[in-house]
Amino acid sequence: MTKPAGxxxxxQTPMRSGEWFxxxxxxxxxxxxWMRSQGFGPELFDGRPVIGICxxxxxxxxxxxxxxxxxxxxxxxxxxxxGYPLEFPVMSLGEPLMRPTTMMFRNLVSMDVEETIxxxxxxxxxxLAGCDKTTPALLMGAASCDIPSVLVSGGPMLNGxxxxxxxxxxxxxxxxxxxxxxGRLSREEYAEAEAAMSRSAGSCMTMGTASTMASLSxxxxxxxxxxxxxxxVDSRRSRLAEEAGGHIxxxxxxxxxxxxxxxxxxxxxxxxVNGAIGGSTNAVVHLLALAGRLGVPLTLDDWDRLGADxxxxxxxxxxxxxxxxxxxxxxxxxxLMKRIEDRLDLSARTVEGAAIGDRxxxxxxxxxxxxxxxxxxxxxxxxxxxxxxxxxxxGAVLKPSAASPRLMSHRGKALVFDNADDYRxxxxxxxxxxxxxxxxVLLNAGPVGYPGMPEVGNLTLPAKLLAQGVTDxxxxxxxxxxxxxxxxxxLHVSPESAIGGPLALVxxxxxxxxxxxxxxxxxxxxxxxxxxxxxxxxxxPPYFERGYxxxxxxxxxxxxxxxxxxxxxxxxxxxxxxxxx
Ligand code: FES
Numbered sequence: 001m002t003k004p005a006g007x008x009x010x011x012q013t014p015m016r017s018g019e020w021f022x023x024x025x026x027x028x029x030x031x032x033x034w035m036r037s038q039g040f041g042p043e044l045f046d047g048r049p050v051i052g053i054c055x056x057x058x059x060x061x062x063x064x065x066x067x068x069x070x071x072x073x074x075x076x077x078x079x080x081x082x083g084y085p086l087e088f089p090v091m092s093l094g095e096p097l098m099r100p101t102t103m104m105f106r107n108l109v110s111m112d113v114e115e116t117i118x119x120x121x122x123x124x125x126x127x128l129a130g131c132d133k134t135t136p137a138l139l140m141g142a143a144s145c146d147i148p149s150v151l152v153s154g155g156p157m158l159n160g161x162x163x164x165x166x167x168x169x170x171x172x173x174x175x176x177x178x179x180x181x182x183g184r185l186s187r188e189e190y191a192e193a194e195a196a197m198s199r200s201a202g203s204c205m206t207m208g209t210a211s212t213m214a215s216l217s218x219x220x221x222x223x224x225x226x227x228x229x230x231x232x233v234d235s236r237r238s239r240l241a242e243e244a245g246g247h248i249x250x251x252x253x254x255x256x257x258x259x260x261x262x263x264x265x266x267x268x269x270x271x272x273v274n275g276a277i278g279g280s281t282n283a284v285v286h287l288l289a290l291a292g293r294l295g296v297p298l299t300l301d302d303w304d305r306l307g308a309d310x311x312x313x314x315x316x317x318x319x320x321x322x323x324x325x326x327x328x329x330x331x332x333x334x335x336l337m338k339r340i341e342d343r344l345d346l347s348a349r350t351v352e353g354a355a356i357g358d359r360x361x362x363x364x365x366x367x368x369x370x371x372x373x374x375x376x377x378x379x380x381x382x383x384x385x386x387x388x389x390x391x392x393x394x395g396a397v398l399k400p401s402a403a404s405p406r407l408m409s410h411r412g413k414a415l416v417f418d419n420a421d422d423y424r425x426x427x428x429x430x431x432x433x434x435x436x437x438x439x440x441v442l443l444n445a446g447p448v449g450y451p452g453m454p455e456v457g458n459l460t461l462p463a464k465l466l467a468q469g470v471t472d473x474x475x476x477x478x479x480x481x482x483x484x485x486x487x488x489x490x491l492h493v494s495p496e497s498a499i500g501g502p503l504a505l506v507x508x509x510x511x512x513x514x515x516x517x518x519x520x521x522x523x524x525x526x527x528x529x530x531x532x533x534x535x536x537x538x539x540x541p542p543y544f545e546r547g548y549x550x551x552x553x554x555x556x557x558x559x560x561x562x563x564x565x566x567x568x569x570x571x572x573x574x575x576x577x578x579x580x581x
Contacts, residue, residue, distance in 0.1 A: 015252075017050035017121035031121065044084045049252040051078045051245070052122035053087040054113055054142075056134040061094030063131035063210065066201035066232060067154055073238045074126050074152065077245020083124075083252070085245065088116060090141075093133040095210075102133040103480065104452025104552060106286075107565050109134070110293075113141025122147070124252035126244055130154030130203045130232075132483070135213035136286035139222065140564070142258050143293040146573045148251035149258040150244045150351045151223040153214035155232035156324035157202035167197045168317035169204030170484025174460075181428075182466050202232025205324040207316040209483030212279035213286060218333050219273040220266040221350030222258065225359050229328035247351050254353065259571070264296050265345040268306055269356065272343045275310025275383030276336055278319035278401040280483025281491055284384055285453075288562030292569045300395045300560045304386040304519065312382025312401040313339055313372045318486040319401040320378045322370045330370035334363035339374055387490060389521040390530070391476070391502050391512070394494035394560045396521055399481075403488040404472040408516040410488075412439040412474060416508045419444040419540075420456050428463040436470045439512045443504060444540055445479030446496025447556045447563050451543050453478070453492075458485040474514055476521070478503055478559070490514065490521060492559035498540055499558075505533045 020031045021044065032045050044050065053074050057067040071087050078085040090112045093102040117125055125147055127138035135153065142149040160167030176193055179185035185193075203210035215228030224244055230237045267287060274283050284303055291298035314336055316322050327333075337344060338360045346357025365371045372378055381400040388395055400408065415438045417423035423442055426432060434440075440459050447453045457479040461470060475489045478496035495501035502523065506512070511524040523530075544550045555565040 020121035021045040058092035063203040073241035077242035081249035083249035101452040101454035109137035110140035124148035132209040156205040160197040162196035168206040275307040278312040289564040307383030311377035330367035402486040407488040442477035449498025
C-alpha cells in the first residue's frame, strides 16, 4: 500500500473504496486503469469518499424518467463537498406497466442494490427513487449493507387539470372508470382526461404510495426536509438533490450509517406521520420489511397502537381534496409534523446530523385548509387499524380515512370470488346476486396466491349497483390496494388463502361481521363446519414452476411480516475488506 487503505489525508476515517483504489501492484492497477477509461482522474483514487448514486431511472418507469437529470445535481453536491460521485443503475419498477405487479420485484431490486453496493468501491450512497416500490426497495438494499445513505425522491407531478377541475393521479382514474362504465363519460372525454392527468415529470401527486413513502422517508430523517412534497419540476427539487450530495459526504466522513438514522424512534415517528397524512396502506408492508432488514423490532400491532388514533390533518386525495403541490405550498411535511410534535420523538437523528425536532423549529403552515389544525381534522382516525378474528388470525388492515363511516360496523353476506379472473368475469353480470350490504370477498390475491400481492383489493363495485348510486361496499381480500384508492376495504388478510388461511374457507352466503371499533373481523360459521371445509381444502397449484417467480413464492413471508424474503431478514453489515484476491 502507498498509504493507509483509502484514508483521506488528514482524516482518521478509512475509506472502504481504498480497498480497491489505494492498493499497490496489479490489484490496484486494474480498478484504477479501467476506471480511467471513462476519463476519471486521480481524484477518484486519492482517498476521498466515493459516493454511489443508485439510480432507478428508466423509460419503463415514467415516474422516474427525470432521475438522470436529478443525478447531475447530486453529483455537483458530492463534488462540492469533496467526494467523488459514481452513478449506477439498478432495476427499476414502473407501477403502470409491470406485470403481474411491481411488488413481486421489490425484494429483487433490494438484492440488486445490496449486492451492487457490496461488490463495488462505494463508501456511501444516494438513493434516487420515485415510483411506489422503488423507495422501499432502495432503502431495504442499503439497509442490508448498513452503509451511509441519503434518499432523494423524484418528487410529485404537477396537479392534473381537466375542464377546470383538478385531477389526482390514480384517485380520479377510479372515478373516471366508474363514470365511463356507467355512461356518464364519453370515450372522447375519457381519452382527453388521460393527457390532462399526467402533465409533468414526477410521481403520482396524490397521497398515494409514492408520496407516502417519500414523506415517511422525510419523517424518518433519511431524506432531507421537503423531500416528500417539492414538485418534480420545481428548481428547488434540484437544489435538494445537490444538498443531498453534500450531506452524504459528511455522513461518510462521520461514519454515520443508515442504521444510525433508521432507529426504532424513526419508525415510530413514521407510523404517527402516516396517520396524519392519511398515508397508503402499502407503507405497512414496506416499513415492516425495512425494519426487518435493520433488526429493528416492529410489528403489525405497532401500526394500530401508535398510529390508529392519529387524526388525519392533510386534506389530500385520496382521503381529501387537495394534491401534493398544494401540500408543498402549505408548508409541507415539516409544517404537518409541527402540528403533531407532541406525538413524535423529536430527538430522532437525521441525515443533516441534527435531530428531527430541529427541522420543526423553522416550520410554518401557510394554508390551514390543506394542513388542518388539530381541532379541525380531515378525519379523527387517520392511521391504519389492525383487525383480527377467525378470518384473519395474524391480522388484516383497514384505512378508516379512506372508508365510509357507515360501514365501519357492518354485517353482511359474503360473495366470494376465487381469484382476480373470476372477479373480472362475473362482477358486471346483470344476474349476479349482490346488493349494497353484500361483502365482496376476493381469494388468492396474497403474496403466494397472486405473487407479489397485487393492488386488486379495492374491487370495483358491480356496475348494476354503481348505476343505483351505491358508492361503497365492504370488500375483503389478502391483496393490497393502491395508495391512491379508497373505500371500506379490508386488506392484507393474513395468513393468505393460497396457503390455507381461513379466508380460503369462506363460501358465498356466509355471514361476515366487521367491527372496526373492536378491531374485529369474524366469519360467522361454526368451528366444526370450518374444520370440515379445511379438511376438504384444495390449494391452488404453484403460480411459477421456475425462475425468480419460483424463488419468490418459496421464500416470501406473509403480509404481517412485510412480504420480505425469509433469507433477507436481518442485515449483513458491509465489510471494509472483503477483497477476494
Ligand atoms: Fe408511479 Fe404512481 S404510478 S408513483
